[in-house]
Amino acid sequence: MSLSTTVTLPFLTLPGADAVASPCASDDGISCDLAWRWTQNQTAAELATVLIGRPLAILVLVLGGLLVRWLAGRLIDRMVDRIAAGPLNERRQVRARTMGSLIKSIVTTVIVFVVLLMIISEVGYPIGPIIASAGVVGVAIGFGAQSLVKDYLSGMFMIFEDQYGVGDSVDLGTVVGAVEAVGLRVTRLRDVHGTVWYVRNGEILRVGNQSQNWARTVLDVGVAWNSDLDAVRASLRAVAHELWEDSAYAGVVLEEPEVWGVEALTGETVTMRVTLKTSPGEQSRVARAMRERIKARFDLDGIEMPAPARAATPAAGTRPAGPPPTS
Known part of the structure; x- marks a missing residue:
């Protein structure tokens, strides 16, 4: 013996509704059941399901x-x-x-x-x-589409490994600029001239990031060959120390600057190198400030910088060297 319980809703049941078996399947939804109960028309029930x-x-x-x-x-x-x-x-x-x-x-x-x-x-x-x-x-x-898959996989690894992020100043080999967007397929950069570059992640073989942890400003300053190098070193050290103690650059210059000394000897020029450890992305700003202060300090201390080489010009009334003109 089996027991069954049937629950009917008066507002959904019409007289004679159970006289004919419903054509609605179990997955046709409630719209088919309602249309069948109200119209007893199979076509209407099917249309209700579809429409x-x-x-x-x-x-x-x-x-x-x-x-x-x-x-x-x-x-x-x-x-x-x-x-x-x-x-x-x-x-x-x-x-x-x-x-x-x-x-x-x-x-x-x-x-x-x-x-x-x-x-x-x-x-x-x-x-x-x-x-x-x-x-x-x-x-x-x-x-x-192996290249496309390569781009996506490279993008995922670069993001997970934190090779660079939005706002970083990077050198990707083919382009140098600030990162504006990092996607799974491409990276968007803007260079110093304002040009926007789209670089496929799969084509990035190396990444030089100037915005992670700290950066370094490296300045090569040329002075005349007959300059007193001890005086030059003292002037450079004084300028760098003033910048280090300047409150406007607190947190920008991270450590006491260093004067490394003579970097190169070329022609009439002696090149001295100064380095400053800076916050990420601040090295260009620090370099510009140092150049301005070095120029002012050299003028004050009487330190000469090498004059650019100039091409010799012939005196008035003389003919330049070379074969005589042909008539």
């Missing part, structure tokens, strides 16, 4: 995917803000935001893929063969 049920289900899936994406984005932003607000240096804060952007891209891709599969399943197509064929197509695309 109302499935579009409504697709709309719900799309809205659900957008909601999940929004919630995931809020969660990722909250985690990134919590990390950035912690006792970390600015470099790690930039890295946290870059990682947050990468995670958002991955989450968005996964959500879009899942929602598309659910929509295809809702329309009535089996997703098993689609997934299998997608695997085959993916392998074919992988062989045909």
Whole structure:
């Protein structure tokens, strides 16, 4: 003996509704059941499924995917803000935001893929063969687009290894500039002339980053051959020390500057080298300030800088050296 319990809703049940078996399948949705109960017409039930049920289900899936994406984005932003607000240096804060952007891209891709599969399943197509064929197509695309796969893999490793981030001043071999955006496929830089460069991550073989931890300003100062090198060294050391103690450069010049001494001897010039350890990205600013102060100090101490070589000009009324003109 079997027991069955049937729950009926008066406002959904019409007289004679159970006289004919419902044509609605279990996956046709409530719109088919309602249309059948109200009209007892199979065509109306099928049209309700096609015109109302499935579009409504697709709309719900799309809205659900957008909601999940929004919630995931809020969660990722909250985690990134919590990390950035912690006792970390600015470099790690930039890295946290870059990682947050990468995670958002991955989450968005996964959500879009899942929602598309659910929509295809809702329309009535089996997703098993689609997934299998997608695997085959993916392998074919992988062989045909190896450079694209290389770009993505290189971009992921560069982001995870923190080789550079947004705002860093880098030398990528083919271009030098400030990083404006780091993506999985390309990196966008802007050089000193304002030109925007897009560099494929897979083509980056080396990275010179001038914005990590600390930087160094290296100045080569030329003086006349007959200059007193002890006086030159004292002047350079005094200028560098004044900059080191200047409150406007507190936290910019990190250590006591050093005068390394004679770097080169060429022609009529003796080249002296001065180095200053600076904050990342501040080396150019420090170099410009040092040049201005060195010029003023040399003028004050009477230290001569070598004059640029000039081409000899013939005296008035004389003919330049060379073969005589032909008549």
